[in-house]
Amino acid sequence: FTLALALLVPYIWMGQLTKKATLDAGRAKAEMLMRHHFQLEHAGEAALAALDNTGAAMDANDSEICWVRFAKDQEKQLQQLTDKQREMVESLKTEEARDDNIFWEKKGGVQHSNYIRIFKATDVCINCHNPQGSASTFGQGEPIGAMVIQRPAGEISKTVLLNRVWIIVAGLIAGAGAIVAFYMITQRVILRPIRQLRALANNVAEGNLDIRSSIKTRDEYEKLADAFNHMLDGLQATQEKLRQANRQLDDKIAELSERNIELF
Structure with a gap:
């Protein structure tokens, strides 16, 4: 329109x-x-x-x-x-x-x-x-x-017809340009960050917590990627704490086992 x-x-x-x-x-x-x-x-x-x-x-x-x-x-x-x-x-x-x-x-x-x-x-x-x-x-x-x-008004009619033809041609060219521009904007600005975030989520689902998003679009996608990275940092920190707790628990169990052996 x-x-x-x-x-x-x-x-x-x-x-x-x-x-x-x-x-x-x-x-x-x-x-x-x-x-x-x-x-x-x-x-x-x-x-x-x-x-x-x-x-x-x-x-x-x-x-x-x-x-x-x-x-x-x-x-x-x-x-x-x-x-x-x-x-x-x-x-x-x-x-x-x-x-x-x-x-x-x-x-x-x-x-x-x-x-x-x-x-x-x-x-x-x-x-x-x-x-x-x-x-x-x-x-x-x-x-x-x-x-x-x-x-x-033959010449005038021809001029009016040519005006209409060129307006239609200009409209087709402008419409094609608008479609190409919309496609490029959609692919680069909208779909590419979504694909990157989806690939990141798939890697996390497979257990890879070392991966991080590198989206730098200066918009809401970058904020979402930063939040995703912050969440992964939190998951890694929590996982490391769990490993340390498990190691401490293993050490306690080993110590208890040694004392039980000494009692017998």
Whole structure:
């Protein structure tokens, strides 16, 4: 779970980077089309044609591009948009913080990116449409139109797919590394001291009290080994006392036997 959560962060971040790249591409295309369509180049400069992804001159009436002007016949123009496109247009019209957004949807079984930008009236728009100072056609900051750029998202889909593949590969590598690390830790830190203590216990059971544990793990296993060694020291000391007592008892028995012989 922790590994999946850790990989989720770069997955989301890579998805956001992909979305940002697509959004930036849509913004650049919108700016170029705006200059070409509304003729906002500086006076005296030749208008440069907007270019598509292949480098060819872009047609302002391209089927990928849909212009919607917010006028009396707005509803009629909005009918050419999909439901989701209309929802986003209405949402952007009410937002103050942003004027564009992007989303993906399938069209004819093919994934398409939909970049939508709302154009709002500025001083330049008002001065251009009312050069004689007549009544203003637009209000300052009023939404006057929208541009929808819908294009196949084949490259984006490939990028998203590659992101997912690499995240899965990274997850498999990290998972394999975690398994190997867990195995090594289990073998070295947990099972090896247990095997040593078990071998020590088997030797003691066979009567070998001279053996000692040499575990130096600086943890509870080392404390257990020290306690085991202390127990063996105590057993050896007790055994030695028993031997001495037996020798003394043997000496007493031998002395009693000699005295009994002297009595007879």
